[in-house]
Amino acid sequence: MPGHATARDVYRQALPVILVSLVAGLFAGTILGTETMRSFIADVPGLLLLLPAFLATRGGVYGSLGARLSTGLHQGLIEPRFQLDRRLTNAIVASFINGMSVSVFIAVVTYLWLGLLGSDGSLLELVGIMVVAGFLSAVLMISVLITVIFVGYRRGLDPDNVIGPVVTTLGDVFGVFFLLVGVVVVGGVV
Amino acid sequence: MSAPGDASQSPDRPLPDEWSIPRIVRTMVPLLAVLSVLQLVSGTVLQTYEATLVRYPALLVLVPVQIGTAGNLASITCSRLTTQLHLGTYELSLANPELRANAGAVFALAGTVFGVVGVAAWAIGLALGGALGLGRVLLVSLSSGMLLAGLVVVTSVAAVEASYRVGLNPDDTTIPVVTNVCDIAGVLILFAVVTLVV
Numbered sequence: 422m423p424g425h426a427t428a429r430d431v432y433r434q435a436l437p438v439i440l441v442s443l444v445a446g447l448f449a450g451t452i453l454g455t456e457t458m459r460s461f462i463a464d465v466p467g468l469l470l471l472l473p474a475f476l477a478t479r480g481g482v483y484g485s486l487g488a489r490l491s492t493g494l495h496q497g498l499i500e501p502r503f504q505l506d507r508r509l510t511n512a513i514v515a516s517f518i519n520g521m522s523v524s525v526f527i528a529v530v531t532y533l534w535l536g537l538l539g540s541d542g543s544l545l546e547l548v549g550i551m552v553v554a555g556f557l558s559a560v561l562m563i564s565v566l567i568t569v570i571f572v573g574y575r576r577g578l579d580p581d582n583v584i585g586p587v588v589t590t591l592g593d594v595f596g597v598f599f600l601l602v603g604v605v606v607v608g609g610v611v
Numbered sequence: 612m613s614a615p616g617d618a619s620q621s622p623d624r625p626l627p628d629e630w631s632i633p634r635i636v637r638t639m640v641p642l643l644a645v646l647s648v649l650q651l652v653s654g655t656v657l658q659t660y661e662a663t664l665v666r667y668p669a670l671l672v673l674v675p676v677q678i679g680t681a682g683n684l685a686s687i688t689c690s691r692l693t694t695q696l697h698l699g700t701y702e703l704s705l706a707n708p709e710l711r712a713n714a715g716a717v718f719a720l721a722g723t724v725f726g727v728v729g730v731a732a733w734a735i736g737l738a739l740g741g742a743l744g745l746g747r748v749l750l751v752s753l754s755s756g757m758l759l760a761g762l763v764v765v766t767s768v769a770a771v772e773a774s775y776r777v778g779l780n781p782d783d784t785t786i787p788v789v790t791n792v793c794d795i796a797g798v799l800i801l802f803a804v805v806t807l808v809v
Contacts, residue, residue, distance in 0.1 A: 426691075426709065426712050427712050428711070428712040428713075428714075428715030428716045428719065429716075430712070430716075431687075431691070431712050431713055431715075431716035432715075432716040432719050432720060435684075435687050435716065435720055436720065436723070438683065438687075439680065439683055439684070439720055439723075439724055440724075442676075442679045442680065442683050443676060443679075443680065443724050443727065443728065445675075445679070446675040446676030446677075446678070446679045446680070446728075447672065447675075447676060447728065447731050447732075447735070449675040450671060450672035450673065450674060450675045450676060450732065450735070451672060451735050451739075453668075453671045453672065453674065453675065454668035454669070454671040454672045454735060454736065454739045454741075455668075455739060456739065456740065459664075459665045459668065459671070462661065462664070462665055463661070463665050467658075469654060469657040469658045469661055469664070470651065470654035470655060470657065470658045471651075471654060472654060472657060472674075473650040473651075473653035473654050473657065473678060473794070473795075473798065474646075474647035474648075474650035474651055474653075474654060475647075476675070476678065477646060477647065477650045477678075477791065477794065478643050478646060478647050478650075481639070481642070481643050481646055482639070482643065485639060489635075493630075498630075507630070508630040511630050511631060511632050511635070512630065512635065514632055515632045515635035515636050515639075516635075518632070518636050519635070519636060519639045519640055519643060522636075522640055523640065523643045523644065523647060526643075526644055526647065527647045530647065530648060530651065531651070531654070534651055534654075534655070538655070538658070589679060589683075593675050593679060597675070
């Protein structure tokens with residue numbers, strides 16, 4: 422019974438998930454700490470400002486897609502294979518729209534906030550970086566989530582137990598990496 | 612089952628279509644927008660310490676772990692307490708064994724995670740050309756981690772207690788709010804400690 426769990430029980434149950442997110446965080450941190458990323462941080466005003474919001478919304482957007490698909494599977498509303506089912510495609514399209522619009526929103530708010538803080542950034546540059554990073558994250562997160570949830574479900578895994586670690590790990594690691602790619606791409610264009 | 616559209620919806624549940632694109636977008640986008648504005652608080656702190664972070668990569672390595680772990684610990688504590696709430700065995704008291712077990716586990720988990728992270732961040736920082744000593748990185752990591760654990764316990768208990776009194780379902784509201792608040796607090800605490808130590 423939950424009422425009788427000891428601190429040791431709670432520790433043992435929670436440790437695996439915590440360690441997964443720890444490893445993911447260290448990877449993300451290592452990318453952040455590289456020479457290249459540090460020079461981008463110094464060169465692009467607003468990059469650090471938008472970082473936490475960008476990472477946090479990855480979790481929000483794709484965590485909720487995962488939860489929705491998992492509920493749909495449990496209720497028998499969707500089937501665990503990729504097909505042009507209205508519910509499945511709607512959920513995917515909606516999470517893509519969510520991811521992209523929130524990314525652009527973050528860029529705009531960051532630009533405005535930078536102005537209030539008294540430093541100037543480039544709106545075009547920030548929006549460009551967020552569009553590239555948001556798009557790449559969406560493609561990666563949606564395809565990996567669907568694959569992992571469907572394949573896992575067919576093999577008897579409860580998607581609810583898989584979504585959290587998958588979203589945290591991929592979201593953090595690739596979030597930071599795609600941010601870096603975004604800076605490179607936009608730097609090449611602008 | 613393979614019938615398209617709403618044909619498979621049972622007639623006794625005339626729910627609005629939870630799977631329509633406008634509905635999903637309209638529900639999620641305002642929430643995500645508010646969340647990202649909140650996260651600008653963390654972003655502002657990071658921005659303020661830009662020079663320090665660029666100079667000491669070990670500290671930059673700590674940032675994502677600090678952001679993620681706080682929310683994780685908070686969500687574990689909250690979901691266990693809200694389960695108790697649903698089962699009717701929750702009680703705000705130091706004698707509540709679940710509360711004590713949780714608090715103990717959160718501190719032990721924080722000690723484990725931030726000990727490992729301190730050593731790892733130091734090593735990675737060194738490889739990336741940083742100059743912070745092991746003692747200092749470990750001190751920053753462990754002391755901010757332990758402060759964070761204390762904050763997670765207090766915030767989670769307060770939030771569960773508050774949502775219980777107001778009558779909100781804690782699963783819907785408490786966990787997202789507390790997770791985000793703790794993530795933001797994680798960054799604030801980290802840099803409060805950095806200011807003192809580095």
